[in-house]
């Protein structure tokens with residue numbers, strides 16, 4: 001008997017939506033098909049046939065034949081409404097919206113418990129690098145002492161261009177936008193907020209703690225003095241936007257800051273839109289996860305990996321969060 005494909009409803013056809021669509025189209029063995037794509041702008045030129053699109057979210061959310069909703073839009077408020085409605089309608093969800101996830105983590109945990117459905121969001125942190133999978137599953141038992149990393153591709157790309165080619169800040173930012181790395185509102189990238197949102201999501205899986213985005217101390221690269229990169233170069237250093245989460249005496253300290261790194265630092269050599277996360281575990285010591293942190297296909301592949309996990313009904317374990325909840329009851 002022929003196996004039926006899992007039906008996917010996709011929200012958004014920007015960089016991540018298109019990357020995801022392409023990868024699903026190229027992987028028939030996945031056993032999944034995108035049956036409808038919900039978009040906002042009817043005027044925009046699209047590279048696939050118009051029949052694929054709808055402008056009404058109900059066409060996906062109220063379609064009982066659709067099993068999985070993939071949400072990849074830029075408005076965090078609208079993204080949360082879609083995700084909530086999808087879960088309540090009995091659909092599993094994959095989302096790439098880091099702002100939405102970081103602002104609504106508690107509600108997303110609650111909604112999963114209430115509905116028995118699953119939401120996965122690997123694409124929300126570090127593009128193609130399986131950061132959440134590793135922290136949530138492989139390191140579920142491992143006490144993490146510190147995380148430190150480059151978690152925003154656009155700012156790293158901008159800093160690379162400024163430091164290697166003496167490109168000015170605005171031109172480098174425009175390039176990051178043209179390459180599909182930057183957010184629809186690039187202030188999220190350059191002010192460090194996108195990195196802050198990723199730090200919040202990562203903290204839940206690594207330390208079991210629900211931080212609020214405003215609890216992360218954030219400084220971006222938009223206010224760096226013009227000569228900062230030249231000053232760093234004169235000392236043989238490079239400026240990077242570094243996210244950190246440290247556990248000190250049972251309390252988490254989270255920050256995103258531009259730092260001057262010397263050549264010996266493991267983040268020094270991370271260039272362009274690449275990301276790298278350093279994980280300092282009690283037993284494992286230092287582990288490093290590196291790769292492409294932004295772009296249509298790298299982020300799309302994280303979405304597709306989550307779709308595969310859903311085909312096996314595999315959600316996050318949230319092991320450390322559950323342990324903390326139990327400890328606070330005892």
Ligand code: HSE
Pocket residue numbers: 123124125126127151152153154155181182183189194293294295299
């Ligand atoms: N704007 C984000 C970045 C996209 O530059 O890292 C990937 O999350």
